Amino acid sequence: MRVLIDSRWDADTGIGKLYREVMARAPAYISPTFVQSGMGLGNLLTPLMLARQIRMHNDADVFYSPSFMPPLYSRIPVVFTIHDLMHLFYYTRWHRLYYQQVIARLAAKADRIITVSQFSKGQLVDLLGIDERLITVVYNGVDDRYRANGDIYESDAPYFLYVGNRRKNKNLPAMLTAFARAAVPLDFQFFLTGNSDGETAVLVEQLGIGNRVRFLGHVPEENLPALYRGAHATLFVSLMEGFGLPIVESMAAGTPVLTSTAGPLPEVAGGAALCVDPHDIGAIAHGMEVLATDSDRHGQLKAAGLDRAAQFTWADTAARTWEVITDKRRK
Template identity: 55%
Template sequence: MNTKVLIDSRWAGNTGIGRLYQEVMDRKPPHVMDVHIESEMRLGSLYSPFMLGKAIRSSHADVFYSPSFMPPAFSNIPFVITIHDLMHLFYYSSLHKIYYQQVIARLAKKAKKIITVSYHSKQQLTQLLGIDEHLITVIYNGVDKRFAENENRIKLERPYLLYVGNRRKNKNIPAMLRAFAQAKIDKEIIFALSGEPDPILLQEAEHLGIQERIKFLGFIQEETLPQLYKGALVTMYVSLMEGFGLPILESMASRTPVLTSNVSSLPEIAGSGALCVDPFNINEMAEGIKQLVNNNQLRNYYIEEGTKRIDTFQWEHTGIQTWKAILS
């Protein structure tokens, strides 16, 4: 018997959520008939829950699934959503925080199941939003096999440390710049960051005297990302808060050592496969950079441990467990 699943596919695209959506859809069971939300409404629109409710009512679907946090305002069928993190409560405007607490959280409690991507995020959902822990299922993201299979590396004009991600406040990029400037490593080494030049970061680099050692890579094509990780000396991902932290796994799979944080979900995801440091302590971050660049024994230890760690994170498992949550 076929099951009709209405899916909020507006989240498809070149993002972490977009990757999750695609991996889940690639593993859709044969008896599932998928239908999709048809709307050009902004993902973060205040009216999204109402649009979703109307779409559900007219869809005649058996269940609704979203790969992200936006629940319907009303639903006559069971629904499953994925809340990746609670960044809106910490790093967005006060209006975002109120909307998340008073609207999103209340609607989410009506879900059949809430999926989240780490036990840290599950703990936050129960403690900060008061969601029943029995409603929440933790399903880890996976890492694409092409990172481990790739044997090519990009060579920039100089050896480089790498950061891949956006520029939101939780990413802690100014602190990483300060730690990089302080680290006792070869001054030929540069810090390469995804994205276009940023006036604030350029000003910070100039203040630190490292403007010639910073390189902005612009938009990174998906097909070149494995080669970029492979070519780096170290991947820097010393965030203040993450729900998961996919670049950690992508770097581990590429056999490039990772410097990450010892807070939020990051030590949970990294395990023993990355060097975890205090993201609020510039000296500790700088020492971590020095050790991973200069200490070959330590460097090789984290490369080997990281290679073992990625076995825990398989998209096949993510897809199977997600469909189990949707259809059960």
């Protein structure tokens, strides 16, 4: 089968990770060709460019993209992934209009849409009006390098870990505020990936926790497993996600997780994480206190997390993705 693939998403991002894992496990009967374009990923003309690419590759049997930009039109079946609908909530008005008036209309023409959680599927149906019969849920996986046996990051103090960016949906200010209020031993640190930025740095100083917060800068993926293993717990109390990969990465490493009751996070956690209201600073702080002081609860969450993380593998993700791409039973 000849599959035309939008390979522009091959990068050090969550979508790039999915792309690489799926491509690394392509069935032997797949003959891939790739979109040839230097157009930026967020370019509004991407649907038109992809339509032209499909027309140029006249021997392709199906088009696949690991992310949300579909072609404007296509003579062959189209399969693509919509990870979340963050553009409708946390981006500009123009992003929202583009998603509603362009992406939603084009998505309805696709032969199959993949999404990464039942929550995201529900949003696609309810907010974009996409026929649920077009949507298949395929969970993300977790790399074997995150499993519990491996190097451990050495720190001179216990630390909570946050892995992610600083977008509003990540709820980082609430986590930092809760950390400042939590009745946890004062030697506990708050480690977060990425460099210090103005807004976060000001908040940290206002909260009086400048000596307890450490910005780790860019952390290469190969160093993340040890960082998770060294943490006392991982904090991922987001307002909204499509999936929440740090939850299963941390669980696989044997580190308990404090996460949110919002979006798909309880679905992904599967009862193996401590879930709190992301809008309630007191609840977030109490969650930190439990993880820092209740050794029995900490141990229970560690064991439950290991079991839960074992259910998420990239081999399964790739196999299910290729099943959807190559499915002959199309609309």
